[in-house]
Amino acid sequence: MQSLDNTESYLGSEFNLKSWLLTFDHKRIGILYLLTVTFFFLMGGIGAMLIRLELLTPQADILQAEMYNRTFTLHGVTMVFFFMIPSIPAIFGNFFLPMMIGARDVAFPRLNLTSYYLLLGGGLFALAAILLGGVDTGWTFYTPYSSTYSNSNVILMGLGIFIAGFSSILTGLNFIVTIHKMRAPGMTWFRLPLFVWAHYATAVIQVLGTPVIAITILLLAVERGLHFGIFDPKLGGDPLLFQHLFWFYSHPAVYIMVLPGMGVVSEIIACFSRKKIFGYSFIAASSFAIALLGFFVWGHHLFLSGQSVYAGVVFSFITFLVAIPSAIKVFNWIATLYKGKIYLKTPMLYALGFIGLFTIGGLTGVMLGTLGIDAHVHDTYFIVAHFHYVMVGGTIMAYLAAIHFWWPKMTNRMYPEFFGKLSALLVFVGFNLTFFPQFILGYLGMPRRYHVYPPEFQVLNVFSSAGASILAVGFTLPLFYLLGSLVWGKKAGRNPWGATGLEWQTASPPPTLNFDKTPLVTEEPYEYHGEDMPNE
Amino acid sequence: MWRFPLIPEQASTMALSVDMLTIFLLIVTAFFSLLIAGLIVFFAVKYRPSNKTVNREGAPDSHLLLEIIWTGIPLAIVIVIFFWGTGVFYQLRTMPADAVQMHVIGKQWMWKIQHPEGQREINALHIPVNKAIQLTMISEDVIHDFSIPAFRVKQDVLPGRYTKLWFQATKVGRYHIFCDQYCGTLHASMIGEVVVMEPKDYAAWISKGAFPTESGASSAQPTPASAGEELFTKMGCSSCHIGTGEGRAPSLVGLYGKKVVLSNKQTVTADDEYLRESILKPAAKVVAGYEPIMPLFQGQLTEENVLELIQYIKSLKGTSDAIAR
Numbered sequence: 037m038q039s040l041d042n043t044e045s046y047l048g049s050e051f052n053l054k055s056w057l058l059t060f061d062h063k064r065i066g067i068l069y070l071l072t073v074t075f076f077f078l079m080g081g082i083g084a085m086l087i088r089l090e091l092l093t094p095q096a097d098i099l100q101a102e103m104y105n106r107t108f109t110l111h112g113v114t115m116v117f118f119f120m121i122p123s124i125p126a127i128f129g130n131f132f133l134p135m136m137i138g139a140r141d142v143a144f145p146r147l148n149l150t151s152y153y154l155l156l157g158g159g160l161f162a163l164a165a166i167l168l169g170g171v172d173t174g175w176t177f178y179t180p181y182s183s184t185y186s187n188s189n190v191i192l193m194g195l196g197i198f199i200a201g202f203s204s205i206l207t208g209l210n211f212i213v214t215i216h217k218m219r220a221p222g223m224t225w226f227r228l229p230l231f232v233w234a235h236y237a238t239a240v241i242q243v244l245g246t247p248v249i250a251i252t253i254l255l256l257a258v259e260r261g262l263h264f265g266i267f268d269p270k271l272g273g274d275p276l277l278f279q280h281l282f283w284f285y286s287h288p289a290v291y292i293m294v295l296p297g298m299g300v301v302s303e304i305i306a307c308f309s310r311k312k313i314f315g316y317s318f319i320a321a322s323s324f325a326i327a328l329l330g331f332f333v334w335g336h337h338l339f340l341s342g343q344s345v346y347a348g349v350v351f352s353f354i355t356f357l358v359a360i361p362s363a364i365k366v367f368n369w370i371a372t373l374y375k376g377k378i379y380l381k382t383p384m385l386y387a388l389g390f391i392g393l394f395t396i397g398g399l400t401g402v403m404l405g406t407l408g409i410d411a412h413v414h415d416t417y418f419i420v421a422h423f424h425y426v427m428v429g430g431t432i433m434a435y436l437a438a439i440h441f442w443w444p445k446m447t448n449r450m451y452p453e454f455f456g457k458l459s460a461l462l463v464f465v466g467f468n469l470t471f472f473p474q475f476i477l478g479y480l481g482m483p484r485r486y487h488v489y490p491p492e493f494q495v496l497n498v499f500s501s502a503g504a505s506i507l508a509v510g511f512t513l514p515l516f517y518l519l520g521s522l523v524w525g526k527k528a529g530r531n532p533w534g535a536t537g538l539e540w541q542t543a544s545p546p547p548t549l550n551f552d553k554t555p556l557v558t559e560e561p562y563e564y565h566g567e568d569m570p571n572e
Numbered sequence: 573m574w575r576f577p578l579i580p581e582q583a584s585t586m587a588l589s590v591d592m593l594t595i596f597l598l599i600v601t602a603f604f605s606l607l608i609a610g611l612i613v614f615f616a617v618k619y620r621p622s623n624k625t626v627n628r629e630g631a632p633d634s635h636l637l638l639e640i641i642w643t644g645i646p647l648a649i650v651i652v653i654f655f656w657g658t659g660v661f662y663q664l665r666t667m668p669a670d671a672v673q674m675h676v677i678g679k680q681w682m683w684k685i686q687h688p689e690g691q692r693e694i695n696a697l698h699i700p701v702n703k704a705i706q707l708t709m710i711s712e713d714v715i716h717d718f719s720i721p722a723f724r725v726k727q728d729v730l731p732g733r734y735t736k737l738w739f740q741a742t743k744v745g746r747y748h749i750f751c752d753q754y755c756g757t758l759h760a761s762m763i764g765e766v767v768v769m770e771p772k773d774y775a776a777w778i779s780k781g782a783f784p785t786e787s788g789a790s791s792a793q794p795t796p797a798s799a800g801e802e803l804f805t806k807m808g809c810s811s812c813h814i815g816t817g818e819g820r821a822p823s824l825v826g827l828y829g830k831k832v833v834l835s836n837k838q839t840v841t842a843d844d845e846y847l848r849e850s851i852l853k854p855a856a857k858v859v860a861g862y863e864p865i866m867p868l869f870q871g872q873l874t875e876e877n878v879l880e881l882i883q884y885i886k887s888l889k890g891t892s893d894a895i896a897r
Contacts, residue, residue, distance in 0.1 A: 342733060409593055
């Protein structure tokens, strides 16, 4: 039986470079994304380590001003545009979304491969910009610094983001069509796993929001290259116009980064509580509420920019409204735990970590949305701490949860549970030690993007850097034991977690066409009834 | 190293209001974070698989009333936060009428400060305690941000447009000024110090003249308004802007703060922004009844010059019906 599965699997069906690089199989494309995105994650991580090393002392030690600015830009750009945005949708969305709805592939497999090469191409431009000396504008590219004053590879980097953006748009488009047209018989809208709902909401943002960043970068390039006055007042432009356009995409982009993670958490919480998810329709609907409201809050990045006070008031109010659907999700997850049978396996540890850290990230977001507080902590380490709680405590925790949860399905190998739990613990402890002190630093007034700082901020910076070293170990550990598990790992079998999703009902690793015959769906998702987890 | 403050010094009239608001939000944040973390730990322990005695029967998988409760309570809380936070911000953004007017010019990578008495400073701001100060700020190049954590205030400083900031110090001492908006290579060096002084010390400091140093006075510096008057003649403004406006250009006497009717029938207030634009790009808004014949001064005047001219125009008290006709 096992050998039969292997010969048919997507991994073994044909094994040469061409069959991988020109594959239309959504699962292989998912693996290609996994490799590419992991590369950018490591690159961004090296940037982060350099930043934390430099900030150990108040003076400039290993990085001088110029290099420091290029390092945090590298960190921000690679982490946001080449790791976080593609991460969960492009890897796990690609691999599992078609399987979850009982489809053989996404709606447009060729387009799917094109999307991958767009990300890779964009990534190569970004890499070239970095290798040719880097960019010193920060990932936010604020004008007129980026358009007129910066003496670095802004256009090349912008081009990389521009190209990668189309990868995001086309992936979103592909998912929307796939969800509408490719569902197996019986897979009604309200039988869709919440992972699929979350990806639908994400795809809407990708399709509607990403073109705006493409336009913005184009305008930036036009002003920088051709000196057309768009953003620089010296040329007759308006510098705030850039900020409006930039955040019109980049705030919803936060939800591109976090909504898929919420989908992952919904899957895992139900499976490892052996219980039906609580409030299915509220969790599904709240994804759309977040996606919709997320388009109307961009001005909260501009409270102190010279934007009118009244605009600030409106944006502040809508920002508070986004907190509500996020809270609904958290409460529903907690209610799912009630009277469950809770298995604290690695994916579950990460998922529970997500809930706790995302809660802090979200509530500190409410603080920043409060006009009177933002007036003090804007552009300080408080904001750095806040968005790392959402992006690392949220998205990356969910990403690691996903990789541990689905690794057995993708590879038919179990990861070593002990090391999995150890990495989850290290990530949780290291993360909090890194970023919690930054809330205090920010309230004390330490500005972001400073490589030198007054000496009274040193103690907290040392805590933060110490935490970063633990976090780094926690992040690199899975790289080794997951690769090791390919050789030494126990065979996983079809369904090591006793999970209900369709992706678990087929062989591990899945055959090229996913299912032997088209599945027929007869029940709602998450039909767990307190049964024991297999092999326990 | 031994002191371990969690909040910066409260050295302005607004510091306490901002901190109280923050403390309220911290309580809300701590309450919900601990509630959620506590429930996770409690459920994870109580409903561990090895616990066979616990009752797992009868757990619902949806509950409308609960959904309404946990939608309604957070909504009520954020509405309270919204009004409170907006109230504090409104105070931070409402300029007091009696504030001392100072000017800040940001450039890569320094803060230039101009006192109304004529003193100039770089990366330092001397102010008297218990007196409201209003800063009118502009950048010569990129966007900067003028931030004083001890006062809980900050504001972006933009090129091509004035922004304003006010505060009233309550404690004598020295506090950080930071540039909070990334502005290029030496962003981290664009820092300075606010020196809050007793009124008599401030008066003594002011009397030392321009670029006062610890060692003593330097040469006297004209006030911005008198420097502006000099420029007004030198740049040839005075040849047209004379008398009560029967000449080729409207009179500027008593103009500041008045309503002006434009040739396109719109009405604008003659504030700093309007005057700046009308000096640099006169054709943008032409006063009704006049020809757009004034030459462009863009590129010929520094931001300091423009501020000085505005101070001069501001100093021309009196009435003139020619302006606000």
